[in-house]
Amino acid sequence: MKNFFGWLDRNFGIKKPHRRFLYRSIPEGVNYFFCLGGIAFTLFILLFASGLMLAIYYVPSENEAFASILRIDNEVRLGWFIRSFHKWSANLFMVTIMLHTVRVFVYKAYRHPRELNWIAGSLILILAFASGFTGYLLPWDQKAYWATEVGTSMARTVPVLGPYLCDFLRGGEDITGATLVRFYAIHVLYIPLFMCLLLWAHFHLVKQQGVKGGL
């Protein structure tokens, strides 16, 4: 096996450009809590993959969204598994990303010169919340509908701009099919795009500045 990969690498030359990226020195005092960011990123990849699969069968329309969810759960092969997988990965993504934030805070890794990376990380956290919020509406059942009703109503309490903000989020005065399509687009197009850009920046900065050591 080693010979095979050796031969493949001699011809393809994939190891060398990745050496600088993968073989880096790590400071003293690093422990398992430093894995949380990596776990979160792994979960992001799993979410991305299972989301790509769900997108094949999900129909973002007022009349068919819920029916398509039932179809995924009951008729599509492994559909129930992929949907649960997406759901639980999303939950764990939230948990690990917040624990990672706590770890960074406790180890004072947000301080100069890493303040820009803290900002990038905060934006990723906000995007993760937004992704969870928009994804919650997509099953288009009672729980999804009323959760979004409550969530978007909160925007209404913003001074002066509140009502406009709420209408903007809903794509109208009430939660309708327009809201569903809007949330779907945000969930599967906008957020993954900006998330990828921010994650790239996040990792680039880690590479640039190195890992902050123990306390």
Next chain:
Amino acid sequence: MAGVYLFFAFPGRKRKKKDLYVYACDAAELPVQGVRRYYIDYPLRGKTVTKKFFIVNTSKELIAFSSGCTHLGCLINWNRTENKFMCPCHGGQYDMLGNVVAGPPPAPLNRLPLKIEGEKAYIGLRV
């Protein structure tokens, strides 16, 4: 991974539904005028299923209606004093021809094919 993806993405073969005509009642038991309620038992995948349906005689034709409300599938009842089919769940109402007259149902009642052969009446179900 690729195997799981292909297994998931490849369209599953749908079980084709077939028309099944089940005995509903004797021709003599059909309504002469107005609406009559029936229950039938028929086998479905090894179980016995009871179905409730209505047959309406409009004095021009005989129509069989499924009793499932087209809103969310509750079983409707025929209300003789109001001359309407009424759904107990969300107030859906249909007239004698199955058209929606009130409430949330998005479509008229589903009609079932009705066949009278000799002395017996059969209704068609898709199972």
